[in-house]
Amino acid sequence: MKNFSYFLYILILGLWTGGVFIFTFVVTPVIFRTYGRDRAGEIVGSLFPTYFIFTIVIAALALLLLFAAQPVLTPAAFKVSLGLTVLALCISLYVRGGLYPQIQEVKQAVRSFETTAADDPMRAKFGRLHAVSAVLNLVFLADGVVLMALGTLLKK
DSSP states (O other): OHHHHHHHHHHHHHHHHHHHHHIIIIIHHHHHHHSOHHHHHHHHHHHHHHHHHHHHHHHHHHHHHHHHHGGGBOHHHHHHHHHHHHHHHHHHHHIIIIIHHHHHHHHHHOSOTTTSOTTOHHHHHHHHHHHHHHHHHHHHHHHHHHHHHHHHHSBO
16 A cells, blocks of 8 residues: 555656646747737636646645655655645645735736836836746746655655
C-alpha cells in the first residue's frame, strides 16, 4: 500500500508541474499570439478561476498524499516536502482569495489595454499586481519541481 500511495503522490506532483507548465508556457502564450491583447486577456481571464481551483486542489492532494508517502521518504525529505507543500497551498489560496480579486478590480478600471496609455495609474497598478501573480505562479511551479526531485531522489 505504501508504494501505491507513493505512486499517487508522484503522479499528483507530475500533474501539478505539467499542468502549471502547460498553462503558463504553452496555452497562455498561444492565446496572446493568436488574439489581440484585450481579447486574449478575456480568454485567459475566463480560464483563471478553473486554473486557481486546480492549483488549490492539486496542492491539497499533494499534502494529503505526502503523509501517505511518508514511509517511502527520508525524514529530511519529508520535512522539507511538508514545508514546500504547505507553502504552495498558501500561495494558491492567497492568489485565488486575495490577489486575484484585486487584479480583477483594477482590470475593470482599465477599459482597454490596447488603447489605455501605458503610464495610466490603473494600468500601472495592474502591471504590478500581474507581476506579483506571475512570480508567485513561477514559485508554485518551482515548488512542484523541487518536490518531485525530493520525492524521487531522497527515497529510503
